[in-house]
Amino acid sequence: MVRIVxxxxxxxxxxxxVVAILMPRQPAVENAAHHFHVEPAKFAFASDGPFGRFDRQQLQRGFQVYKEVCSACHSLRHVAFRDLEDLGFTKPEVKAIASQWAIEVPSVNPETGxxxxxxxxxxxxFPSPYANEVAARAANNNALPPDLSLMTKAREGHADYVHSLLTGYRTPPAxxxxxxxxxxxxxxxxxYANLNIAMPPPLVAEGQVSFADGTKPTVxxxxxxxxxxxxxxxxxxxxNRKRTGVAVVLFLLLATTLAYLAYQNIWADKKHGKRTSLT
Structure with a gap:
């Protein structure tokens, strides 16, 4: 009975x-968001590829853009000021950047509590520009500015998406x-996925930021x-991850070569002897 059931x-x-496979499918209805949506343009960053490395000057310029433009709305809650030393800033420079930051850090008065x-x-x-989510939404037409710490990992298209979004503002087509x-x-x-975004164009004109290295600050x-x-x-x-990966691959290649040579050295005579005995 169980087998029959x-x-x-x-x-x-x-x-x-079989019915699900053979049934005719309804064609997908293409809405305006699908028709007018533009995929992020591909751009070659210095850190791309297995041997890519950060361009420290570019990172310092990017930090300056964040500091003077993006930090007014967006936080970097997973990044500490001392991490900026990896960008080439000295300890005194990092200390000055932290102490001169426009937003102060929440604390407790040791005398009054x-x-x-x-x-x-x-x-x-890096402190958030807003006290909490309610304050952030109140200042941005009920839209919550996302934290930018992991933005290039969180969005499909990664850094290409960020770059394309910042330069993608247009007048709506007729x-x-x-x-x-x-x-x-x-x-x-x-x-942007649904074409309309609450963030105003943050980069609107050449010269909005003055780069210390003399690079022309175009949008x-x-x-x-x-x-x-x-x-x-x-x-x-x-x-560091890429360096470790390259070292591991080289080690595995070397280990594989040594293992193959050891195999040849140990078993070659035995195989030859076995063939000889059979003949």
């Missing part, structure tokens, strides 16, 4: 599978359906630099 259950499952704020020190994480046009407080950006250059900086914030040990 199991056979019938299997037969029903197979029939359902009440909540207070203080100047940041190198061991502190044939864009009315229901897909940006409403109050929204901006048209075809790189394209600033977007590339801050995207490279966010690659670093998402994976600051990327270079």
């Amino acid at each position: 199991a056979f019938l259950a299997g037969l029903v499952f197979v029939m359902a599978l 009440e909540a207070a704020t203080r100047k940041a020190i190198p061991s502190d994480m 044939d864009l359906p009315k229901e897909s046009r940006p409403g109050p407080g929204l901006y048209y950006n075809p790189v 394209e250059q600033m977007s590339q630099d801050v995207a490279a900086f966010l690659i670093w914030t998402a994976e600051p040990k990327l270079e």
